[in-house]
Amino acid sequence: MTRDELKTRVYEAIDRRSEEIVGLGEQIRRHPELGFKEVRTARLVEETFKKLGLAPRSGLALTGVRADAGGRAGDGPTFAVLGELDALVVAGHPEGDPQTGAAHACGHNAQVAGMLGAAMGLLDANAFDHLAGRVAFFAVPAEEYGDIEWRVAQARAGRLEFLGGKPELLRLGHFEDVDLAMMIHTTSRPEDGKAGVPASNNGCVVKTVRYLGRAAHAGGAPHMGVNALYAAQIGLSAINAIRETFRDEDTIRVHPIITHGGSQVNVIPGEVRIETYVRGRTMEAILDANRKVDRALRAGALALGAKVEIETIPGYMPMTCDPIMAARFKTNAAALVGEEHYRQIGHRTGSTDMGDLSQVMPVLHPYVGGARGTGHGADYEIVDKPLAYLVTAKSLAAMVVDMLADGAAGAREVLRTARPPMTRERYLAFQRGLARREVYEG
Numbered sequence: 381m382t383r384d385e386l387k388t389r390v391y392e393a394i395d396r397r398s399e400e401i402v403g404l405g406e407q408i409r410r411h412p413e414l415g416f417k418e419v420r421t422a423r424l425v426e427e428t429f430k431k432l433g434l435a436p437r438s439g440l441a442l443t444g445v446r447a448d449a450g451g452r453a454g455d456g457p458t459f460a461v462l463g464e465l466d467a468l469v470v471a472g473h474p475e476g477d478p479q480t481g482a483a484h485a486c487g488h489n490a491q492v493a494g495m496l497g498a499a500m501g502l503l504d505a506n507a508f509d510h511l512a513g514r515v516a517f518f519a520v521p522a523e524e525y526g527d528i529e530w531r532v533a534q535a536r537a538g539r540l541e542f543l544g545g546k547p548e549l550l551r552l553g554h555f556e557d558v559d560l561a562m563m564i565h566t567t568s569r570p571e572d573g574k575a576g577v578p579a580s581n582n583g584c585v586v587k588t589v590r591y592l593g594r595a596a597h598a599g600g601a602p603h604m605g606v607n608a609l610y611a612a613q614i615g616l617s618a619i620n621a622i623r624e625t626f627r628d629e630d631t632i633r634v635h636p637i638i639t640h641g642g643s644q645v646n647v648i649p650g651e652v653r654i655e656t657y658v659r660g661r662t663m664e665a666i667l668d669a670n671r672k673v674d675r676a677l678r679a680g681a682l683a684l685g686a687k688v689e690i691e692t693i694p695g696y697m698p699m700t701c702d703p704i705m706a707a708r709f710k711t712n713a714a715a716l717v718g719e720e721h722y723r724q725i726g727h728r729t730g731s732t733d734m735g736d737l738s739q740v741m742p743v744l745h746p747y748v749g750g751a752r753g754t755g756h757g758a759d760y761e762i763v764d765k766p767l768a769y770l771v772t773a774k775s776l777a778a779m780v781v782d783m784l785a786d787g788a789a790g791a792r793e794v795l796r797t798a799r800p801p802m803t804r805e806r807y808l809a810f811q812r813g814l815a816r817r818e819v820y821e822g
């Protein structure tokens with residue numbers, strides 16, 4: 381059986397399950413859950429794995445679910461096929477959860493449906509008779525780096541260390557026996573075509589900032605107070621003022637939000653809280669920009685005689701995709717969507733914790749279309765379900781065949797040439813070294 385014949389058989393099996401796969405994607409879309417709280421989605425994944433005869437492990441980094449399927453054509457590398465479980469808070473999204481505000485405005489529901497669909501197609505087609513090595517089907521938590529105050533509280537309570545799903549799974553050793561990994565992210569950008577691979581993604585560090593002033597009567601005795609809001613405003617203006625010092629090639633992004641801006645209108649604000657990322661193409665560029673941002677934040681405190689607490693938390697590492705895996709994906713995807721709809725995507729300035737995995741193993745993070753509207757926006761929706769759900773499933777399954785058929789020749793070639801920049805230990809030490817808390821009295 382050639383690889384192409386096997387792929388055809390797997391695609392046919394996925395087509396036979398198309399209603400079920402789309403149904404899973406739609407069911408997850410209707411019940412969005414925030415990172416590390418994806419209990420309902422995780423349970424659905426676990427049940428689906430069991431129905432497929434797999435033996436899932438659940439509760440990995442709180443909500444992750446992994447099920448392995450071994451190839452029956454010899455030993456070989458382990459290839460992880462991932463799907464991200466989480467949604468994010470999007471004000472005004474028509475399908476948002478009324479309690480949490482969570483909505484699938486980044487298409488992660490399609491990822492999970494695609495991952496489960498790939499498993500269904502490969503198992504139904506008995507593809508594992510022809511594959512060596514092993515596939516780890518893995519639903520992973522919390523790619524969206526938000527809900528920071530809750531996650532910091534979980535970390536303080538010892539339930540988490542890293543605030544993103546894949547870094548936390550790496551810390552807990554759940555990728556210890558994995559050699560290479562991929563996922564497919566849904567895109568709503570017309571310029572991405574129907575399928576494509578990005579050259580790279582920005583990394584980031586995350587910051588929480590607390591300005592402390594002194595509350596006083598805003599009308600009767602403002603002179604007795606120290607206005608933390610004005611201190612914050614000056615700090616934020618200083619950040620805007622340094623933006624032109626960021627080099628274009630570093631694609632720096634700094635985007636703060638004020639999460640608490642005062643207690644009561646007739647009280648001089650004694651405390652203001654801010655969250656922000658500092659993103660960039662390389663860790664060097666990120667750390668340089670972060671140093672400048674800290675100086676700008678201090679300036680706000682100095683101007684008002686306030687105090688500022690600046691906490692820098694490890695975020696996500698920059699991502700690069702493995703070129704051999706990218707070339708195989710291109711061949712499969714172009715055949716599925718048409719060469720004219722395939723795009724080579726440039727550098728992306730958003731961040732993903734796939735970047736963290738890419739520090740320790742070869743990874744691939746392509747995009748497949750099918751969505752419309754603004755990523756993370758209230759108008760985001762999946763409009764082409766066969767593309768978003770079924771092409772994703774087929775493209776993942778085809779990569780499994782390319783990596784693990786013929787005695788896992790494809791995966792062995794990737795591993796022979798890949799040079800991941802870090803070991804898991806080095807990665808953990810590096811990220812832990814980024815964590816910093818500074819208190820500055822103006």
Ligand SMILES: [Zn+2]
Pocket residue numbers: 485486524756
């Ligand atoms: Zn997102």
Ligand SMILES: [Zn+2]
Pocket residue numbers: 486487488523565
């Ligand atoms: Zn996403």
